[in-house]
Amino acid sequence: MRAAFLMCSCVQTQAADVNMADVRQLAREPVETIFEGAPIKRIRTADYWKTVRGSRKPVVVVFYANQDPRSRNLATLARYLALEFGKDIMFYGYPVTEGATVERSELTRVQQRYGVKQIPATLFYDNDRGKMELEKTEYSVPLLTEYRTPSMLLWNTYLRTTRDYIQKNILD
Numbered sequence: 001m002r003a004a005f006l007m008c009s010c011v012q013t014q015a016a017d018v019n020m021a022d023v024r025q026l027a028r029e030p031v032e033t034i035f036e037g038a039p040i041k042r043i044r045t046a047d048y049w050k051t052v053r054g055s056r057k058p059v060v061v062v063f064y065a066n067q068d069p070r071s072r073n074l075a076t077l078a079r080y081l082a083l084e085f086g087k088d089i090m091f092y093g094y095p096v097t098e099g100a101t102v103e104r105s106e107l108t109r110v111q112q113r114y115g116v117k118q119i120p121a122t123l124f125y126d127n128d129r130g131k132m133e134l135e136k137t138e139y140s141v142p143l144l145t146e147y148r149t150p151s152m153l154l155w156n157t158y159l160r161t162t163r164d165y166i167q168k169n170i171l172d
Contacts, residue, residue, distance in 0.1 A: 058124070059125040060091050068120065096110055
């Protein structure tokens with residue numbers, strides 16, 4: 001119940017800093033719980049490229065380990081951003097594992113398919129006018145790959161910086 005309340009309370013994040021007590025509480029939950037109720041869909045290997053290439057909006061994909069603390073911190077950030085920008089950007093979560101650690105073989109598979117070198121990771125695909133506008137052919141390389149995850153100490157800074165990046169570089 002408490003997690004549901006916290007998830008609803010973060011909808012009002014657009015211009016102001018968020019309540020860090022709410023963020024810390026939410027970041028204790030598994031990633032799947034953090035994503036509940038937010039406009040973040042699940043994406044899997046079978047539909048990854050069809051979904052990314054077929055989108056008429058920019059796409060953000062968060063690769064995560066469901067119980068990993070860094071993944072949970074990143075998931076809280078993705079949740080707040082999805083609640084704010086969900087009408088203009090498609091947000092997806094790619095569950096790499098249900099646990100806290102990713103097996104080497106699974107990381108190798110994800111790296112070969114998507115270029116992800118560690119978990120958690122965020123891939124930003126820009127998509128203007130219904131056509132992917134990337135430099136590489138077949139849209140196999142995202143516009144931006146991000147491996148940093150927000151520590152609770154700098155969480156608001158990450159939120160503001162990512163908002164600015166989205167507004168200046170993705171929603172151009």
